[in-house]
Structure formats: structure tokens, C-alpha cells
Amino acid sequence: MIWSSNTSRSVQNPIAQLLDSGNFVVRNANDDNPQNFLWQSFDYPGDTLLPDMKLGRNLLTGLDWYLSSWESINDPAQGDYTFRMDTRGYPQLIVSNVTTETYRTGPWNGLRFSGTLNLKQNTIFEFNFTFNEEEVYYGYELLNSAVISSGYMSPEYAVHGYFSVKSGVFSFGVLVLEIISGKKNRGFVHVDYHHNLLGHAWILYREGRSIELIDASLRNSSYLSKILRSIHVSLLCVQQCLEDRSNMSSVILMLDGEGALPRPKQPDFFAKTNLGDADCSTSKDALSSTNEVTIMLLDGR
Template identity: 45%
Template sequence: MPKMKLIFGFLVLYASLTRTHAADTISANQVVRYNQTIISPKETFELGFFNPGNSTNHYVGIWYKKISNRTVVWVANRNTPLRDNSSELTLTHQGILILRNATTGNVTWSSANSSTRSVRNPIGQLQDTGNFIIYEEGGVNNQEDPIWQSFDFMTDTLLPGMKHGKNLVTGIERHLTSWKSADDPASGEFSDWIDTRGYPQLIIRQAGEIMFRGGPWNGLWFTGTPNLKQNDFYHFTFVLNESEIYFQYNLIDTSALMRLVLQPSGRSEGLLWINRTQTWSLYTAPQIDRCDQYAVCGPSGICNINNSPFCLCLKGFEPRSPDQWRNTDWSQGCRRTIPLDCDPAEGFKKYTNLKLPDTQGSWYNQTMTLEECKEMCKRNCSCTAYTNSNISGTGSGCLLWFGDLIDIRTLSEDGDTLYIRMSASELESIENSRSSSAGRRVWVIVPVAFVVLVIIVSICLFYRFNRKKQQQQGTPGNESGPDPENRNGDEGLELPLFGLSTILKATNNFSINAKLGEGGFGPVYKISDFGMARTFGGNQIEANTNRVVGT
């Protein structure tokens, strides 16, 4: 009997060790049932059956293993829920995952439509990144180039290391789709894409219509989301080549837990796990204010959240529908005050700190200089704007727009520069406006400064003249005073001072009608009726009328 117990204990220990070693994998024809799970090597993630929220439906998904509040990051059968717990997950010899009812054999979900390569010995593995991959056992690089992976078929969550974008070789387009609700992981009405219809840009759609646009990647961040910058916590990567276009982020501190989630409300959120409170904390969100609503100011309108109202027309444009515009309906946008006619004298007006317009239908070249970009736009009469596609360093690349400029907003800082095509007469009008404004400033400043200078010199001369006159008319009674030579040394040390009441009366309480102008020394007033006297050195001198006084 002791011998049998020893053998049984050895078998249990062996089975336990075997299970621990293989807990992160599933082999061909191996079954995962309702009460079983697959756990990643470092126990970061877990794959199995679950019930979301208060729902009684069953799903196969992946969630964080060590978080008490179960947080699901991927769902296999999100649109085909299981009504009971009689289903099982199996990996076939063809390398296909299938979810089927154990009683009837009916297949509920399968990865067959996405797996095209034939295999002989497939292995399924859950990695510590949260990715479940299927690969051919025995190959050196097979895990790097899997037959199938869950990262290619996202649900509502973007994890570090995921590629958010399009594989131009396989045609797989990786995008996020929100849950319908916290209790229902079925595909909701919001989806998050890297739009490749032109220069790639980040967009969020609602039922097929764009509701938010993060803008194109400018070499540092998406132009409409400058708050999502490189930092000490995570860093971004954006790849654009002949094989693929994708955005990716990775954590610098790999022990931290962070996820980007497209919520059922359509709001995109970056959430960080806080161990102390055992909750997910909001770290960042690209949608901030009303100006983030797509095309809120219509074509050629520009949104500035610091203005009231916040929609304006670009310089050289006017509302298409003035009545609607006055009623805060900006959907019709703006049109050019002076239409373009492909005149060689047409040029470009420079705007700074902008969220770049919608890049659908745009054209780009990643090697051209800004000057080459300008010349190309000018030669094409349909080109309406241009800029660098990459603002890092000294700037590089070329990005051209054709037709209306849609969904522009001003940013307080870290915005992009845009050069908008203008008619020759409009450019001339802008230049004349600048010159006229500069001329008016010179016309006002120079005369006022001259008048102030004349006043100061006149007061000094007047005071000096009266001091000399007093000395010449001195009496014997004055001889007992200070020595005349000493008095001469005091000449010009003090200017006459006028009391506030005197000035108020002389200027009629600083009336606007008495004001001549304003310069670096302050306002200048004309004295129409001084009517007061001022004593200088014991002599009373009546002030003249129609003098000029500065304050």
C-alpha cells in the first residue's frame, strides 16, 4: 500500500509539473472546456470562458490574470454568444481554432476564414503580451510569423505591442470596435481606424460616419492629438512603407499595465492600472472639447475653442449661408471671397498651430523638401494647400490637399503649419492691409512723440528763463539769502509742478474732446482755458491759454 501511494503521488506530481509547463499552450485536438483556462508564462493573461457584467451569455476571451476586477481585452465569439456552458474550444490539425457545442457538435465560432497556411503540427500559445498565436511547432521563427494571431483581430482594446493599422500584403486591417455595452461585447456602433484613403490619419467612426479625427501622423504625434506625446512612460511608433501602415505604442516600464479602450460611448481612453486602489485610472483621452467634433465648422471653417462663437472662416473666405452661420449652424462652412482662377500670381498664406485638414484624397511624398512641395502645389491648379508631412527635425516630406479643407482647428501650441492657396488679389489685399496698419501706427506715434518732446523742451526753457529773470530783478532784501553763485548752480534742477486739480480743470477732466493723441509718454491734451496761475520763485505768472499738456 505505501508503494502504491508513492507511485500515485509521483504521477500526480508529474501531471502537475507537466500541466504547469504546458499551461500557456494548446496542442492539436486538445480541448479547453468551460472550467479550464490557458495562462501565459508569467501569468499576466488568461484565456477561457467568461460572463460579462450581469449577462448570462458565455464567451471565450482573454483577460488580465492578476487583476481582481476581471478586465477582458479580447473576445473570440463576441457576436455569437453561447447560451450554456456545454461548449468547448479546440485547435484542429489544420491549425484552426473552433468553438463548438460539445453535445450537438455545432460550430459557434472559428478562425478558419483567416487562416490560409497549411500546417502539420500546430501549437496555440497565449503570450504575456496578451496575444494568442497559432504557429508550426519546430520552426525557429515561427512564433514571430504565426499562422494566426488574436492581435490581428482586435475587439475594443489596443494593448502595448499591437499594430493598429493595415497590412498591405495580406490585406488585414486592424481596427478597434466598441462593445455595445458593459454587459454585451457584441460589436457596437463605434470603430477606431487608421484611415489610408490618402495620407494615413486616425479616425473614429459612428455607424460609418466620421465623428472624430485625430489627424495624420506628423512625425511626432497625430496632428489633432498633441496631448498624446512621447513621454517617460510610453513611446509611439508609426510605420508607413510599401508593406504596412500601422501605429503602435510600447511601455518603457513593462511592469505597468496600460490599455487604450474604445468605450461604448465612442470615447477613446488610455487607462492605467493603479495597484493601491485596485482600479483603472484615466491617463489620457484625445477627445477634449467641442472643436474635436468632426467638421463642426464645415468646409474651410476653422474652430477655435477660445472664441465665442468658436467657428470662424479662414482669411479670404466667407460663410456660404450667412443666415445659418448667424444662427450657429456652421455645417455649410465657408467659400472663397475671391475664387481661384489658376493665375500664375496666386500664392499661399501661412497658418501656424493648426490641426491639419482631413487627408482623405490627399497626396504625399516622404522625401520632397518644402520648397519642392510648394512648387508642385502651385503647378497644379486643383491644389489648395500644402505642408511638410513630417515636422521632426527641420521638417521633410510633402503633403498636398485638393478641394475643400475640412475639420481644421487652432491649437494653443504644438500645432502644425499649413500653407493655403489664395488668389492674387486676396494676397494683395492682405499685404495692403498690413502696410496700411503699419502706416497708421507710424502716423500716430511720430506726431505724438514729437509734441511730447516739444512740450518738455518748452517747459525747461520757460523755467530757465524765469529763473534768470528773478535773479536779474533781485532786491537788497534778497542779499541776505544764499550766494548768487550757489543759486546759479541750482538752475534747472527742478521743473514746475502742477497740482491734479489744476490739470483736471485745464483739460476739462481729461475730456476726450481735449485729447490730441497718445504716445510713449502717455496721452496728450490741449488746454482750452487754463485760467490758473503758477508761482515761480516768488513771482506769479499767468498761464497762457491754448497750451498743450502731457500726462
């Protein structure tokens, strides 16, 4: 593979690295300062806006950070639709089909874009708008902790009270399975084997019948292969053993990719399951590692 850049800087030992955020960067091996990256994929979002990406413009260099559609479902080349920041007058985001504007968000009013009343602060992500002399952009960040209820608890949190970024991955997997099936994990009990939604999804996957998990309104979708892949990735997210789950950036890449996926191991069927009964190599001390601890801070509003 040959890579080239129009940067005027020279480096002694350039390396390419995929960061945990999902940002693919080219940098000097001895310099991990983001300001000194030679190139980064976050400057070219494609069709997906990840946390910490920017949607806007660098007013100093003229670089546009914008989303673009694929040419087709099988062709990732840039398509006709773009979603970018219009900096003429008060900045706002616009959707365009080639040169025809099809949607405007309205200017930022301090809380949200004036034309997007449904854009509200929530417990999953925090959005932000930055406008200064150097740049203007919209972006979002995931909150310090995932939404946790008795329907989304990871087994290590439910049993031992251990919480980490992998607990958030577990919760994400449950949410995706709920969206695809149209059913809630909490309160779901299959009449034949009395498992919850995770157990039901696992049994159908193991028997090659994952399509039966999909809500009837989605089964004739032209994106059926993507939906089935999402089920597979979700089962990788809800594996009972902490160390078997991928980090969130890997989950996003798997959802958006087409390569072969690893076979998921058994998920946690019940919150009361004893971790000691699972085939987990992670020790109790490893579960409480400070490398992955997430602290939730509550602020009164």
C-alpha cells in the first residue's frame, strides 16, 4: 500500500495507527499529539459521524468536515448527497443533492439548531456547537456511562458491581437487538425455553435462524444482510465474559464493514447468573482494573 500526503513536514519514523476512537491516523512514532498528526481519517468522515468527529469547517485552512452518501449500497465512492456546514451568514447544516439543497437545520440558537426541535439533550450523548475564529463545527460525545437499567445491565455489573467501558458495550448490544426485534429484553420470556431476548437471539443464531428475530416489518428490507450482520455484532457485544467483548470503536467498524466476523460465545441469559459458572479467564482483580473504570457524575439542572 502506498500512502501520500500534501504535508510539508518531514518525519523520521512515520506510522499508521487505528485509535480506540476509530480515528485512523498517520503520525510520527514518537509524537502522539493530535495537533501534529500528518493525516487523520476524522478529517474525512465519509457517511458516518463518530463521537468526537467534527461536522463543519476549519476557517484557517478551509478544510471542510462533511458527510457524504455512498454511490450505492455496494459502492463506497462518494454519492450525490452531502451534509455539511453552510458558513454564509449564521452557520447551519444543510443536506444537498449535488447542487440542490433539500434540507436546512436552521441556525444554532444556543441550545440546538432552530429547525430541529427534536434535538434535545439526553442520557446517551452530548452534542455541542463550536464557533470561533479558527473553526465552526457541530459534534457529539458519548456520556461517561451508558444508560443502565435492569434490562441492560452487564453480568459483571449486576452481580459484582463492576462497571467499565465493556459494560457500555453490553448495553449497546441489548439496545440493537431490541431495535431489530421490536421487543424489550426486560420482560421478554420465550414460551418454549423461558430465556430472555438475549437467550432467544442466541438460540436462533446458533440454529441459523437469526432472520426469525427480525421484526416482520423489516424482513423484506433491501438491507437484510446488514440487519443480520447487526444481530451477529450485537451478540459479540453481549458475550458473558468481559474480555470477549470488543471495544466500541471496533463494534462500529464491524457494523460498517463486510469482513468475516468471529463467532460469538454464549451471552448472559439472566442477570442473576454467577460469573464463576462462566468460562471467563478474567480475574476479579482484572475486572476492577483502573484502566477501564468509568465514573458517572450527576449534575443538578
